Every structure is written in structure tokens, then in C-alpha cells.
Amino acid sequence: MPSFFFPGSAVAPAQAAEPVGFSGTDLNFLDQEFAVVQKQKKKAQAARAASKLNPPKPPALDSSIRTQVLGRFMLEKYFELPVLTHEEVDGYVYMRATAMRALEGCAPDIRKYWEGRRWSAFRVYRLKSRPAEKHPWLEVALPGAYFTTSARAIDVATNEAELAFLLVRPLVRELKIQRKPVAFVAKDWPASLVALSEELWDGVLRAQSTRDSANLDVSDEINVDLLATECIARAGYRPQAGLNYLRKLALHREAPWAAWFFQHSIGLDYRLERFAELVDEALAKKRFPSGTVINNKRFSSATKHWNLLP
Numbered sequence: 001m002p003s004f005f006f007p008g009s010a011v012a013p014a015q016a017a018e019p020v021g022f023s024g025t026d027l028n029f030l031d032q033e034f035a036v037v038q039k040q041k042k043k044a045q046a047a048r049a050a051s052k053l054n055p056p057k058p059p060a061l062d063s064s065i066r067t068q069v070l071g072r073f074m075l076e077k078y079f080e081l082p083v084l085t086h087e088e089v090d091g092y093v094y095m096r097a098t099a100m101r102a103l104e105g106c107a108p109d110i111r112k113y114w115e116g117r118r119w120s121a122f123r124v125y126r127l128k129s130r131p132a133e134k135h136p137w138l139e140v141a142l143p144g145a146y147f148t149t150s151a152r153a154i155d156v157a158t159n160e161a162e163l164a165f166l167l168v169r170p171l172v173r174e175l176k177i178q179r180k181p182v183a184f185v186a187k188d189w190p191a192s193l194v195a196l197s198e199e200l201w202d203g204v205l206r207a208q209s210t211r212d213s214a215n216l217d218v219s220d221e222i223n224v225d226l227l228a229t230e231c232i233a234r235a236g237y238r239p240q241a242g243l244n245y246l247r248k249l250a251l252h253r254e255a256p257w258a259a260w261f262f263q264h265s266i267g268l269d270y271r272l273e274r275f276a277e278l279v280d281e282a283l284a285k286k287r288f289p290s291g292t293v294i295n296n297k298r299f300s301s302a303t304k305h306w307n308l309l310p
Contacts, residue, residue, distance in 0.1 A: 066184045068118065071144025074197045074204075079124040079138075079148055088123075091306040095121050095167060098160060102168035105234030107227065113175055119145035121167055123154060137249075137261035140208050141170050143182060143200065152257045156248050160295035160302075161232060161241035169228040169242075176224060177207050178215045209264035218267040225275045226282070233288040241294065243276055 059065055075081070082088050099121055103114060124138060138150040147170045157163045182200070185192060206212040210221055225242060233239035250268065252258045262268065283290055 061189075063181065063184055066189065067182055068144035068146075069190070070182060070193060070196055070200075071142040071146040073193050074142050074201065075122065075146050075148065077197055078128055078201065079122075080126050080128055081122065081124055082151075087305050091123065091302070092121075094302045095123065095163070098164050099167035099171070102164040102228075102231045102235045102237070103171055105236070106168070106172065106231040110172055110175060110227070110231070114171060117145060119147065119171065121147045121149065121170075123151055124148045125151055137258045139166075139170055139261075140204060141174055141177065142204060143179070145174070147171070150257075153249075156252070157245060158248075158296075158299075159241070160299040161237035161291075161293060162245040162248075163299065164232045164235065164237050165228055165242035165245055168231045169224060172227045172231065173216075173224045176216055176220055177213075179207070210266045211264050218271055221265070222271055222274055222278070225271070226278050229279055230282070230288045233291050236291045236293045238291050238294050239279060239283065239288065243272070243279055246272055246275070 103111065127138070137153050138148055139153065140148045142148065147167075149166060149170075153166065154163065157166055182196065184196075206214070207216075210216060210218060225246070229239050229242045232241060246268075249258070249261070250272065253262045265271070282288060
């Protein structure tokens with residue numbers, strides 16, 4: 001029955017209302033679920049970002065990068081390069097792999113010098129300043145560790161061991177040249193490339209010449225020959241390959257394309273004679289191993305469709 005309130009009667013104590021649903025700490029599970037969902041979304045976003053190919057950030061334009069740009073500029077300016085065909089790319093990869101194998105066999109100080117440094121070996125046809133019918137013998141080292149070897153010089157090699165000697169020798173010789181760092185003026189960059197290339201070009205050629213170089217003489221060249229021989233020997237190649245290559249090259253001393261090399265290599269006959277004695281002595285005393293690898297078949301296969309000369 002309904003209760004009635006009569007004046008003067010005692011008031012009954014009010015009953016506390018019972019809670020409906022969740023409240024207080026009971027709602028924490030919603031925050032936890034929301035955090036899990038947000039974490040999954042961020043993970044999915046990171047996965048999508050990782051799957052996208054983004055261009056690498058350009059390196060800082062320091063003196064090292066400027067020197068490499070200068071070397072590449074001089075390569076295009078002074079040398080006639082082969083057309084970039086599939087065969088040429090295959091040849092470049094083969095040259096690079098052969099040179100890297102030989103470099104792994106070099107003395108610790110040579111490997112340490114090139115550790116972390118960029119270098120590239122290029123096959124070239126001729127100097128652009130020379131007549132079209134001339135194919136000068138070239139082994140020129142440009143700033144930024146760009147090494148050029150003429151197609152005629154490569155054509156003298158008859159196996160991979162001789163090619164390894166030809167390619168690793170400039171890497172060894174670079175330690176002996178003692179190049180001065182190029183002075184760059186930031187406000188004149190890159191307009192100064194033309195002037196810098198012309199200023200350095202004569203010095204580049206003198207550095208490659210035993211006759212004109214200020215830092216190298218015949219004994220230095222013999223030492224470089226011996227160090228390059230040690231490189232290929234420890235890499236497994238036949239150590240006599242370097243001597244055989246230079247002897248074959250000497251047979252072409254009357255050829256027009258070899259005139260540059262023989263005019264700028266003083267005492268080549270003595271160099272060959274002394275080099276042969278040092279190789280025989282080193283092998284007799286087991287200063288480096290007597291490798292046997294020449295890879296005739298691989299060399300022939302690699303160069304069969306490689307357009308060595310234009």
C-alpha cells in the first residue's frame with residue numbers, strides 16, 4: 001500500500017541509489033583497448049612507409065664529394081668512353097670484380113688505405129685531344145680515385161691474371177703519388193670545374209710519367225710492380241703474370257698507340273730485368289705464394305663479346 005506522510009510523524013531514512021553500469025576504475029579496460037588499437041595503427045603505418053622506395057638523402061657537399069665530381073668531370077672531358085651497351089656493363093662488372101679480388105691480396109697498408117674509399121676503373125678508347133687514328137696507351141689516375149685504362153692496354157692481356165695485375169697496379173701506385181688536396185672555393189662551385197680541370201690536367205699526366213713525376217723514379221715503379229705482383233699472388237693468381245704482361249707490352253714499343261707509355265717510362269728494359277730478379281727471389285724465399293690461377297676460359301668468355309676497340 002502507498003505510504004502517506006502525516007505531519008509530526010518520524011521520517012524514514014533515505015535508501016542509497018544502486019549504481020547502474022560501470023564506473024570509476026572499471027572503465028580502465030577501455031583505455032587499454034584504445035591504446036592497443038593505436039599501437040597497431042602506428043605499426044601498420046610504419047610498415048607501409050618502409051615498403052615505399054624513397055630516394056637517398058644527398059651526401060654533404062664536402063671536399064671529398066667535390067673531388068669525386070671533379071674527377072668524373074675530367075673523365076668525360078678528356079677521354080673518349082665506349083658506348084654503354086650490355087656488353088660494356090658486363091665488362092665493367094668483370095673488371096671491377098677482378099680488381100677487387102686482387103686488392104684483397106694486397107699488403108695490409110694498401111688494403112687499409114682503400115678501406116671505405118670509393119674508386120672506379122674505366123676502360124677508355126683514347127684521349128680526346130689526340131688524333132682519331134691514335135690509341136695512346138693510358139693508365140691515368142684522376143682525382144676522386146677514377147682510374148682509366150686504355151682498350152689497347154687491356155687488349156695486350158691474354159688471361160685474367162694479367163688483367164688483374166694491370167688493374168690493381170694503379171691502386172698500389174696511388175699510395176706513392178702523394179697527391180695534394182684540391183683547394184675548392186665554395187662560392188665558385190660548380191663554375192670552377194672547368195678551370196680546376198685545366199689546372200690539374202698537366203699535373204695528372206706528370207704524375208703518371210716516370211720521366212716527369214716529382215715523387216716517382218724507376219726504383220719506385222719497380223717497387224709498385226713487385227707490390228702489385230704480391231697482390232695478385234696472394235689472391236691466387238700466377239705471380240709471373242705481371243712480368244709477362246710488361247714483356248708483351250715491350251714488344252709494341254714501335255706501335256703508335258704505345259708511344260706515350262714508352263716515352264714517359266724511363267729505364268723500362270732495366271725495370272723489366274730487375275723486376276724479374278725480384279719476383280724470382282721472392283718466390284724462392286716464399287715471401288708470397290706461387291699462385292696458379294690464370295682463368296683463361298673465363299677471361300675469353302668475358303671478353304668474347306666485349307667490344308675492346310672501336
